[in-house]
């Protein structure tokens with residue numbers, strides 16, 4: 001059954017929504033399973049690690065609740081850090097056993113995380129039956145071409161290539177089945193035969209497809225991040241063998257929550273702004289509770305698109321609309337707001353289908369597997385690292401005591417596989433949330449990160465086009481946009497020599513001033529988009545994820561480990577991540593020799 005398509009048939013959705021009939025048909029909210037609004041309840045302060053500025057404060061939204069109990073009987077042993085007891089199960093979860101003979105449907109397989117996931121499955125479970133890979137493409141040939149160019153032939157798969165030698169390509173093509181599709185289209189954009197083929201066979205559906213641009217236009221983000229999970233969940237209902245639906249979400253769906261944030265699902269109608277009214281310090285009882293209704297969001301998008309159809313600034317206005325709606329309900333941007341609504345959709349539609357939601361924080365390069373430092377794209381903190389290393393940015397707008405919550409991609413994949421095996425084999429219609437994050441158990445503080453970057457680029461500088469090393473100063477961290485902006489301007493004037501030239505050559509100085517202004521504006525824009533992350537006041541609890549590790553056998557921990565708690569950030573940033581960036585993102589440019 002077709003759900004709504006915001007991009008292709010939003011007017012239809014809106015018309016029927018308005019009449020109130022369409023949503024009944026597509027079963028947007030078939031039944032309310034919980035009347036309780038889950039929130040970060042309680043008035044408890046948590047113990048400070050002494051590192052993060054936020055953790056030292058008492059927040060009304062801090063909770064000591066440890067989430068749904070996952071404990072089963074097992075023996076308690078000291079964790080590798082010697083601080084906590086964790087459960088050890090000799091027999092383990094049975095991850096490899098679960099993967100064996102299973103058929104998967106994976107969306108977002110041409111994305112950064114999707115590739116790491118596919119590589120790991122094929123390397124550790126060569127006896128997996130097949131993986132249907134949903135790929136946006138014109139036709140089957142184009143989908144196959146994308147599969148070859150973007151997955152089979154990339155460096156990430158070099159270990160698998162070594163393992164299979166000459167039969168590598170044949171092996172991969174026997175397991176990976178490219179399917180032309182699009183999660184924004186009716187029936188996932190699959191043709192009838194393709195849909196039939198998958199529905200009959202698939203055991204696990206993994207949705208990793210998303211639009212991850214923080215300030216994406218609202219219609220596009222809502223269509224992919226909220227409508228996508230909805231269409232996939234409706235598709236899941238046609239799959240008789242399905243054992244699990246796994247949604248890759250983000251820890252930042254927790255929006256502007258503060259303090260320690262537990263691994264709790266969202267209920268429909270719930271909003272972060274609503275929690276602030278209910279549990280915050282606002283004692284004005286006249287304040288009304290903001291009620292988030294996804295149907296209303298669809299209507300608003302639809303109406304705005306119609307109103308703006310002849311407007312040249314439609315792109316900008318749709319971007320602003322997304323940010324406005326996100327902020328109104330307590331989320332920092334369109335991306336995380338629409339991802340949160342995606343989670344709500346899944347919960348509302350799941351019926352008896354077991355669901356796992358994986359919420360990673362910021363995913364960065366691989367820690368160990370298939371080799372350290374694999375990375376794709378210039379993401380999150382990386383533009384800042386690279387601009388700094390190239391001497392183009394000497395400071396940033398960031399809370400020095402704040403925390404960058406990072407997790408290596410291979411750990412996210414391992415946690416995903418462990419959770420999948422655990423809940424996929426349980427056969428219970430549970431809804432389980434796992435935050436794969438480091439800010440509570442092993443916080444990487446911005447001040448420390450800035451120091452690591454300085455040390456790294458001082459010891460191994462980039463080489464400029466004239467063959468000279470780029471010397472970087474210590475990175476300055478600013479807590480106000482005003483100070484950051486003045487710093488940028490001073491730096492730009494010095495770099496271009498504008499100050500010295502201004503009295504000599506009017507035309508040249510005018511040109512340089514335009515260049516300076518442009519670069520300052522770009523850096524300020526980057527900082528403003530990142531501000532809600534560089535001053536983020538939430539810390540992601542990962543109790544469920546830690547417990548999941550407790551269910552694993554010793555061998556599984558070695559093969560599928562995700563012990564974020566014991567990552568040595570100094571080693572990871574300087575010896576793994578930045579070399580990875582230099583190799584895979586800079587493609588060797590700016591290296592010695």
Ligand SMILES: NC(=O)c1ccc[n+]([C@@H]2O[C@H](COP(=O)([O-])OP(=O)(O)OC[C@H]3O[C@@H](n4cnc5c(N)ncnc54)[C@H](OP(=O)(O)O)[C@@H]3O)[C@@H](O)[C@H]2O)c1
Pocket residue numbers: 107108109110111112113114134135136181182183184207208209210211212224248249250251339359360361362363364379380
């Ligand atoms: N990267 C992070 O730091 C991070 C952190 C937390 C959570 N996450 C979550 O992790 C997941 C994967 O992220 P990522 O970094 O791998 O993203 P990515 O590199 O941007 O890849 C996105 C993937 O989604 C696909 N996609 C987008 N729209 C689609 C559509 N309409 N139909 C089918 N496929 C579509 C893309 O296909 P094309 O190649 O055709 O565009 C691509 O394969 C996302 O759900 C994201 O929200 C990411």
